[in-house]
Amino acid sequence: MEFSPVVVNKLVQLWDELEAFPVEQATEANVHLMKTLATWLDSDYAYWCGLLRVVDGNAAEEDPLGGWRVRVSEPYKLPQIYEDHREEILENQHLADTVGAASIAIMREAGNFRVRRLRELVDLSEYEKSAHFQKLQMPYGLTDRVYIVTPVNEDTESCFCFELAGDDGKRFDSELTDFVGTALRSVRWFQRRLFLSHGLVVGDEIFSEMERRIVLLLLTDKSEKEIAIEIGRATSTTHNYVTGIYRKFGVNNRAGLMAIWLG
Structure with missing residues (x-):
């Protein structure tokens, strides 16, 4: 057309x-x-x-x-x-x-x-x-x-x-x-990111609201400590969330996470 x-x-x-x-x-x-x-x-x-x-x-x-x-x-x-x-x-x-x-x-x-x-x-x-x-x-x-x-x-x-x-x-x-x-x-490309933001594409379990907040904050330049302050959780608790998110996406750090996001 x-x-x-x-x-x-x-x-x-x-x-x-x-x-x-x-x-x-x-x-x-x-x-x-x-x-x-x-x-x-x-x-x-x-x-x-x-x-x-x-x-x-x-x-x-x-x-x-x-x-x-x-x-x-x-x-x-x-x-x-x-x-x-x-x-x-x-x-x-x-x-x-x-x-x-x-x-x-x-x-x-x-x-x-x-x-x-x-x-x-x-x-x-x-x-x-x-x-x-x-x-x-x-x-x-x-x-x-x-x-x-x-x-x-x-x-x-x-x-x-x-x-x-x-x-x-x-x-x-x-x-x-x-x-x-x-x-x-x-x-x-954008629709794929929507799925990623909910924890899908790489898995079949959707993120909790807290996980989704954290994964999106990991895509910014905020440190884990700053993320912890923003979400109102202890740094150790936040780190556990972050580790779990990395594991779900099969990466070890933010660079790996961003690479998946950018396709």
């Missing part, structure tokens, strides 16, 4: 803005990215999910999501009902009624970059009759969703979702969604 010079300049400006964020500000950069793309799409909601393959082989074939699970997420704007049912959704991703027909359909294409609107994945007239839709999406008036999914490696995929809601029946424009897809496809 070809874009005009004006549109290309918008893309380049966004990529430059994203690169300007310090590596330790992954979440802030992600919020900026989602806010920008949501504005382009005029969407009501936007959120990011980090997907991890946790089941392989025959078991995956019988699994609604093909063995994939949402392990981490970061919202820009999230429907409140998703927050209200967050634990239930995360714990029951092995159930078709919990994840819904659209999520099942989008994960059948795992391993490929894809931009899919809701009506490209399901028959909307049937989808809107489902218990999943009536429980989780009808309350806030979902009218359309677009999934933009980027494989990060064979076991991780990065999914950005944008939603429209209201009583006016709004739908996403195909050219705009392709434009936003181009913006995201070109920043796979």
